[in-house]
Amino acid sequence: MNPLLVVMQKEFMDGRRNRWLQSITVLLFFLALGIAYLGGAVAGQIGFTGLSNTIVSLASLAVLIMPLIALLLSYDAIVGEDESGTLLLLSAYPIRKRDFFLGKWLGRCAVLAVSLLLGFGSAALVLLFTTDTEALPLISAFTVFIVSALLLGMSFAAVGMWISSISRTRTQAAGIALIVWFFAAVLFDLLLLGGLVLTQGQVDSWLLAGVLLLNPTDVFRMMNFWLFQDMQTHTGLMQIQQDVGFHLVQLLLAAIAWVIAPLGLAYYQFKHWQQS
């Protein structure tokens, strides 16, 4: 078997062994159903309040959770093996660095993909059979949602691989991962909103939209809001997407770029890793 597949398989099995796979699946399943049925509670409604509300609320939560899960899955991928000495051991094996690195990343992506499919997929099935939502819009909305969430997860898994390749210890990597998560998922949008308020909105919306593309979490949100552009659900920064109106394909390309760029950077770091 190809060494890349051997490494990938082991990483996936590790994800199953330490219950990451199962925990994420269950978390996503209950998250989706919880939001579908209780998401309207804030507005005084109980029960399923419609597909667009569900997806938009779900996206707002997933944008926090997916990067965190992906970073937690990957922050110790390289530095963990370095600390235990297996990285040096494997450097004596006839395998290419590229195969090892990609196998580690793809194994983690597989954990994300399977739990997303099982967790959100089964939630979608429950909604299909218990509500009167039409099948086609539901399936297409959840497909975009799952694919975009996977791309978001893959992107942050790649960022985690990069963090893992520049860190000297697991603890250091965990610290950097938390800072990166906080910046990307929380601080970035706050800073941008703050900037908008300060300039009283006198900023070109194309420039703002361009800045939004610089954060994979915003790319993810724009993708999920795209399906419901006609809805009056846009708040805060997502209003910009409505003004500028990126096409789904453009957003998809941006999301893919956000997977490839950190992955390339991470691999470059890993390749030039000086073993001490």
Place this chain on the structure above:
Amino acid sequence: MVVNIAGVHKHFKGSNKSDVKALNGLDLTLEQGEILGLFGHNGAGKTTTIKLILGLYHPTQGQVQVLGKNPVTHPSIKQNIGFLPENVQFYEPLTGREALHYFARLKGVSIQQANQLLKKFDLDFAADRSIKGYSKGMRQRLGLAQAMLGEPKLLLLDEPTVGLDPVATKQFYEHVAMLQSHGCTLIICSHVLPGIESYIDKALIMQKGHCVAQGSVAELNAQAQLPVEIDVMGEHEPVVMPEEVKRITTQQGWRLWVPAEQHVQVLKSLGEQSDVQGGMRGLFSKAPSLEDLYHHFMSKPAQ
């Protein structure tokens, strides 16, 4: 020739712009079936030498050839190399069998061979338990089994007996002898010397990136000319020629240090005295050990 290192220097960029000279002109050749002991304190250059052999570093100067090839440009030679790093922690949540199967698949070795190695290193009884519960000796045997995957021609073992109890250490050296009988060439890095000397063909003593001595234990002995230690147990002080032989009194009698070339003659004379004087309860002579040689060469300034 399995390993040929000729005039190798390896310098690293230091933090304060000065180069760290990890190796300074190392020469080393190893033929098939030889066992080399690589000795030195921490930072002497042992691990750097191993990493050069594995092709993880380019030498700053000089030539490294392993199994007839440059290890940096021919990573395929790793198929024939086994390696056990110092202080490696195998994937603890995995069972011994799972870990060894993983390594076997990475090396393209059959699962059957991995299972046979588990048996050979007396691990089959614990093969399906997680490595977390393994003793230090079991972990080290698992490490050796791992290094033996694919029947390598060259084995590199870094501090393989650290933390092993005397029984496990003895077992380890028995395994080493078995590997040698299969034609395997071994490099054993260590600063733990007792027990190793009867298993190695050659010793290389390093200090601060320099080779301070190289050769068989007998050759090092001849080079060092260390005195032979003789313990005389008894009440009467022995009369020894020449007079300048260094001596101290011990609880049991006297300890003498006799120049190597005179020690047979001195022993003979002591034997005669024991007949005449009586009261000599014992006479022991001890040749310099590898440890003595090590301390002798380490105390000399590096060239």
